[in-house]
Amino acid sequence: MKRYISIFIALMMFPVIASAQISGRVMEAGTNDPLPGANIIIKGTQTGTSAGTNGTFTIDAEEGDILVVSFVGYLSKEVTAEPDMRIFLEPDERTLGTIVVSTSVIDIARARQTPVAVSTISPTEISQKVGNQEFPEIMNDTPGAYATKQSGGYGDSRISLRGFDQSNTAFLINGQPVNDMENGWVYWSNWQGLTDVASGIQIQRGLGASNLAVPSVGGTVSIFTKTSENERGGSVSQLVGNDGYTKTSASFNTGKGENGWSGSFLLSYWAGNGYVYNTSGEGWTYFGAVGYEPNDNHSFNLSILGAGQWHHQRDNWVSIRDFENFGDEGIDPRWNTNGGTLNGDEFNMERNFYNKPLATLNWDWEISENVSLATSLYGSAGRGGGTGPRGQYFFNSDIDLYPFGGIEDLTEHYLEEGDGAASRNADGTINYDNVVQVNRSTTSAYTGGLDAYNGQLIGSNGYRDNGVNNAVMVRRASMNSHNWIGGISKLKAEVDKFTFSLGVDLRKYTGYHYRVLNNLMGLDGYFSGGSGSRGNQNSLGMILESDNAIEASPFKDTGLTGPKIDYYNIGFVNWQGFNGMIEYDSGDKFTAVIQGGISNQMYQREDFFDEPDNTLSDKKNVLGGYVKGGANYNINDNHNVFANAGIISRQPLFDAVFPGFQNDINPDLQNELITSIELGYGYTSYNFDVSVNLYSTVWGNRFIESSFPNEQGTFGTAQFDDVDELHNGIEVETTYRPTNRLKLEGMLSIGDWKYTNDFSATLFDDSQNQIGTATLYTDGVKIGDAAQFVGFIGADYRLGDWSIDAGYRHIDNLYAEYSITDDAFTEPDNPGALELPSYGLVDLGSSYTFDFLGQSASLRVNINNLFDKTYIAESNSNIHASSGDETWKGINKRNFVWYGFGRTWNASIKFDI
DSSP: OHHHHHHHHHHHTSOOOOOOOEEEEEEETTTOOBOTTOEEEETTSSOEEEOOTTSEEEESOOTTOEEEEEOTTBOOEEEEOOSSEEEEEOBOTTEETTEEOSOTTSOOOOTTTSOSEEEEEOHHHHHHHOTTSOGGGGGTTSTTEEEEOTTOSTTOOEEEETTBOGGGSEEEETTEEOSOTTTOOOOGGGGTTHHHHEEEEEEEETTOSOOSOOOOSSEEEEEEEOOOOSSOEEEEEEEEETTTEEEEEEEEEOOOOTTSEEEEEEEEEEEEOOSSTTOOEEEEEEEEEEEEOSSSSEEEEEEEEEEEEEEEOOOSOEEHHHHHHHSSSSOOTTOOTTEEEETTEEEESOEEEEEOOEEEEEEEEEOSSSEEEEEEEEEEEEEEEEEEEESOGGGOTTTOOOSOSSSSOHIIIIIISOOOOTTBOTTSOEEHHHHHHHHHHTOOBOOSSOGGGTTSBEEESSOOOTTOBOSOOEEEEEEEEEEEEEEEEEEEEEETTEEEEEEEEEEEEEEEEEEEEEEOTTOSEEEESSTTSOSOTTSSOEEEOGGGOOOSOTTSOOSTTSOOEEEEEEEEEEEEEEEEEEEEEOSSSEEEEEEEEEEEEEEEEEESSSOTTOOBOOOEEEEEEEEEEEEEEEOSSSEEEEEEEEEEEEOOOHHHHSGGGSSSOOTTOOOEEEEEEEEEEEEEOSSEEEEEEEEEEEEEEEEEEEEEEOTTSOEEEEEEEEEEEEEEEEEEEEEEOSSSSEEEEEEEEEEEEEEOSOEEEEEEOTTSOEEEEEEEOOTTOBOOSSOSEEEEEEEEEEETTEEEEEEEEEEESEEOOOOTTOSTTSSSSOOOSOEEOOEEEEEEEEEEEEEETTEEEEEEEEEESTTOOOOEEEESOOOOOOTTOOEETTEETTSEEEEOOOSEEEEEEEEEO
8 A cells, every 4th residue: 555655645746836927717607606616728738727716716827828718517718818817607508518518418417506426527538548448447436436347358348336237327328328228238349439439428326417217226327429529620549558459540520611510520440369368359430420500599410420349258257266277377367268269260159249330310409598409319220249159069078168157167177077178278278170170070961851961060959860969069149139219309498597398208129139150160050940959939940051150240241131040039119208307596506406207118029939829929018207306505615515315116127027038928027116315515615626425225126137157158047036225325526636737536435235135036048948946045145246345546747748647446345246056145044245355456647748740649658457466356156265265365266256457558649630
């Protein structure tokens, strides 16, 4: 700890030279209220300061210099420096600090006005600090957030907020919901391009300020993308990082013409080998926005955003002792049980590929001085999925890759039991060439009734007559494609000190779920269906050849209209939501708001394979809604307090409506019920800001679906219902500016999150067949997968064109998540969740701006996990250590975990044009 503290002390002791030559005051136009914290910068330089308690400031500037003055929620203004200045800023509904919002559809929380806990991340922070990290990790320094890279493949990250996973946190891009309409999840690999086009993030914790009836249990994360910008120009940039990572980007803005048209465009390409072994990947990001403002009353913005990508994965959890025994010396966080080679090239059974273009049309209409209408229409067509093994290869000892992944580890199978490693190299990686050879050498010639295939080598997953071999391995692709269209419209009217709004939210979603053949692994064909094999129950079986296989690519045919194997079903979800809000603003001291909404969600399921007598389910309509409200009181220019409370009746997830992957509607269907209350306090002064929030959230009737490994090395699905949780906590966020050049930040998040009942699960294999039930005794057990204590301290020092920033984040009270294969919770008297070792990480970064051929240019370097700390970020097992067990930092080495990344780095250079 001492060495970390030393970093910040050293930063604060850098020499600071300032000469206060210009003084003034920043105020709100119309009310003359001071704007404490307003930013004042000398145009074209890094020299700047912030306004104090009464909006007053001093800055090292000369008379005649141009000052750029900005404040959250107000129009920026350029003024000429002169003694004893008075600067008045106009409020702007479409601005959040330096973030330009594309439409008024977006619900923005404003400091000292909106009664919610909120943190904002500026576009500068995003562009400088993300680098080659995962997009959710930029939020790790905000209260209540815990983001990890999970298994470590590009885009395989996830984030929790206040202990709620991302299926229960609302994510909005320019005001549009992007949580999956069936399971609520957010797949960040679909949104790789956000690191290039995001212009800001606002994290509204708890109930949030959004009017949409979205699943904002943990909070609402609003992500703003670039818009059609008014100023002409562009940039090119090149980023390089650890493990062969590169990203090349180019953007251009046409500027706003006299006819009101403007456009912005961006294209980038990235590729890398992956920090985790055998997790290479690549992808393209494309973005275009066209704006049109024919007059002061109307503005239009059409944008298209997409990020096609593929990447290899590490899907199977790894035991601590496998990290130790099969990786490089010591604990090797890079070890990947899935990885290997085929024909001399990297190959992985687990490969994710997806392309999800999102098109949006926004129309903002100022009907009158006090009435406005904002409308957003959007649509996306996601195509892609993930590959994995198919066939009963685990019965073929000559292949011998499994078991692993949570039942038995490699250490037990190969080192302790000595069962051999036919398809494993000496270093534990997989020899997929041997899999191909065994597939061919153990398969006889086909002699069945399909004469065209006689003499060929045919594999299957179950059928084994007429020379067909089911003890083989092929690579299938599980596809999760969708079509999604929606519209949001909000009418707002201001009457005296009241603001009224009415909104509508319409969505139509169709999800396509099926499996297709991807790689025959040396065989001539694959037999799907038939006696003893799950597949199309309307067919006696068929043989697929290589011509029927799809490529695992985001820009190729994904097999939606071609032959399918194993399962094929469609989920239909329609949504109609209506909301209203009344807000009161006294103008200086007091604001209050009450919001309410009601929604109808329609579910229907169609199955083309497994239910020939019940192909299309009935439609099920389920009502849901919410009521929430709060108030903020500004005690004086420094202090404010707020409170909010609400109740949400949330419709169940799709699989809760159709449990067991069948078309029969759940007769015991019930909405999830969430109640929440929060208290907050804020203090703002010339150089010091602090906010404190206390919250309590009760969540009942929750439905959970999670994967679990089985003895064959494949993954099944467990469905839990009637899960109850309690989340209490306190959050502190603070900023201190001892000088114009030094900024210190701190954050503390303390939670007490636990389950409050026992619950049962229904278990299904990887073909969605029910294989059993189980009960977990979890009453009082700590909730895992998110740290319940997080502390952060950071420093940012600027000297002219150069800056350096450093941060230390401490993680504690982190617990393992339950797994249905754990025996830890199968008895009433159990030791509870496994507490993982605490850890602390230091990140360091530096920026330098300079002129290049008359244009601005910048350099940026980031080093994450500076001291190469080895730490466990997640665990899905709860094996408690007993006397005599081998342990790592007190943790039984038989536990299956994800280690976080060690030291990583990235460097970038950007040229404006």
